[in-house]
Amino acid sequence: xxxxxxxxxxxxxxxxxxxxxxxxxxxxxxxxxxxxxxxxxxxxxxxxxxxxxxxxxxxxxxxxxxxxxxxxxxxxxxxxxxxxxxxxxxxxxxxxxxxxxxxxxxxxxxxxxxxxxxxxxxxxxxxxxxxxxxxxxxxxxxxxxxxxxxxxxxxxxxxxxxxxxxxxxxxxxxxxxxxxxxxxxxxxxxxxxxxxxxxxxxxxxxxxxxxxxxxxxxxxxxxxxxxxxxxxxxxxxxxxxxxxxxxxxxxxxxxxxxxxxxxxxxxxxxxxxxxxxxxxxxxxxxxxxxxxxxxxxxxxxxxxxxxxxxxxxxxxxxxxxxxxxxxxxxxxxxxxxxxxxxxxxxxxxxxxxxxxxxxxxxxxxxxxxxxxxxx
Numbered sequence: 001x002x003x004x005x006x007x008x009x010x011x012x013x014x015x016x017x018x019x020x021x022x023x024x025x026x027x028x029x030x031x032x033x034x035x036x037x038x039x040x041x042x043x044x045x046x047x048x049x050x051x052x053x054x055x056x057x058x059x060x061x062x063x064x065x066x067x068x069x070x071x072x073x074x075x076x077x078x079x080x081x082x083x084x085x086x087x088x089x090x091x092x093x094x095x096x097x098x099x100x101x102x103x104x105x106x107x108x109x110x111x112x113x114x115x116x117x118x119x120x121x122x123x124x125x126x127x128x129x130x131x132x133x134x135x136x137x138x139x140x141x142x143x144x145x146x147x148x149x150x151x152x153x154x155x156x157x158x159x160x161x162x163x164x165x166x167x168x169x170x171x172x173x174x175x176x177x178x179x180x181x182x183x184x185x186x187x188x189x190x191x192x193x194x195x196x197x198x199x200x201x202x203x204x205x206x207x208x209x210x211x212x213x214x215x216x217x218x219x220x221x222x223x224x225x226x227x228x229x230x231x232x233x234x235x236x237x238x239x240x241x242x243x244x245x246x247x248x249x250x251x252x253x254x255x256x257x258x259x260x261x262x263x264x265x266x267x268x269x270x271x272x273x274x275x276x277x278x279x280x281x282x283x284x285x286x287x288x289x290x291x292x293x294x295x296x297x298x299x300x301x302x303x304x305x306x307x308x309x310x311x312x313x314x315x316x317x318x319x320x321x322x323x324x325x326x327x328x329x330x331x332x333x334x335x336x337x338x339x340x341x342x343x344x345x346x347x348x349x350x351x352x353x354x355x356x357x358x359x360x361x362x363x364x365x366x367x368x369x370x371x372x373x374x375x
Contacts, residue, residue: 027309264298
C-alpha cells in the first residue's frame with residue numbers, strides 16, 4: 001500500500017496518524033537501473049478498436065481488472081463490489097469547456113482555434129491551425145466576433161477575446177473531442193464528454209476515467225461505505241503531446257491543479273481505518289502525487305502548476321489503486337500506468353484487451369489497477 005506522508009509533530013518530532021517516511025522535495029525514482037526507451041511502451045492497436053462514441057449508458061463500459069492474481073474481465077458496474085467499505089475514492093471535478101472554435105482569418109482563409117489556457121477574462125493562450133503563421137495584429141472572425149492575435153508565447157498564440165473568453169466559447173465553441181475521434185462533435189457530446197460531477201470549468205480534454213460513473217453508482221458506493229472527495233486538475237491539450245527523443249529527457253506539459261487540505265485529511269482517515277485510496281484517472285494520480293511533494297500538505301492545500309512526469313521507477317506515496325481508460329501507445333499516460341502496475345504486466349493486459357476487443361481511449365472501456373511492483 002502506498003504511504004501518505006504526514007507532517008511531523010512540531011513538539012515531539014514524531015509523525016502523526018500512520019507510520020510514514022520523510023518526504024523528499026523532488027520526485028523519487030527507485031528500482032530502475034537502465035534508461036527507458038520509447039519503443040518499450042508501444043503496442044499494436046487495430047484502428048477499429050478506437051471508440052468513436054460512448055456506450056448508451058455510462059456504466060455499460062467493460063472493465064478489465066489487473067491484479068496480482070491476474071486479469072479479471074467484467075463490466076464497470078462491478079466497481080460497486082470491487083471497492084470495499086472504508087475505501088476512499090478521489091475524483092477530478094474539472095469541467096470541459098467548449099474549447100474549439102472554427103474561424104476565418106481576416107484574409108479569408110480558414111482557421112481552427114483550440115484553447116490551451118485562460119490568462120484572464122479576455123486573454124488566452126491557444127493553438128491555432130492555419131495555412132500560414134498568424135502575425136501580431138491580425139484577426140480571426142468567429143460569426144460576427146473578431147479575435148485579435150497579440151503575439152506568440154512558444155508554441156501558443158496569445159489571443160484577445162473582446163467579448164470575453166468564456167462567453168465567446170459558450171456562444172460559438174465546440175466540444176474539443178480528441179484527434180483520434182474521427183467526427184465532429186454532436187449534441188450528445190456536451191453531456192457525455194463530461195463527468196456527472198463536473199464543477200469547475202477549465203479543461204480542454206475530459207478526465208475520461210470518470211466518464212463511466214453515473215449518479216446512481218456513486219450513491220451506491222457511498223451507501224456501501226466508500227467515501228468520495230474531489231480534487232481539480234484542468235486537463236490541457238498537452239495530454240496528447242507525443243514523446244519525442246529519449247524518454248528520460250522528455251519535458252512534461254504543465255497543468256493547473258488544486259488538492260484541498262480536506263482531501264488529505266480524508267486520506268489520513270482512510271489510512272487509519274485500513275482502507276485504500278483509489279484515484280479515478282491519471283489526472284487524480286498526478287494531482288495527489290504532486291501534492292505529496294508539498295511539505296505543507298495536507299495541513300494546507302496544495303496546488304498551482306504541475307509538470308510531474310510519472311514513469312517507471314517512480315515512488316508512489318498516496319495512491320493505492322487506479323481506475324483508468326486505455327491509453328495511446330508511446331504516451332506519457334501509458335508510462336504512468338506502467339509505473340503504477342508494472343510495465344510487463346500492463347503491456348500483457350493491453351494485449352489481452354486487444355484480443356478481447358475492448359474499446360480504447362476516451363470513449364472506450366476502463367481498467368482497475370492495483371499498485372504492483374514490476375516483474
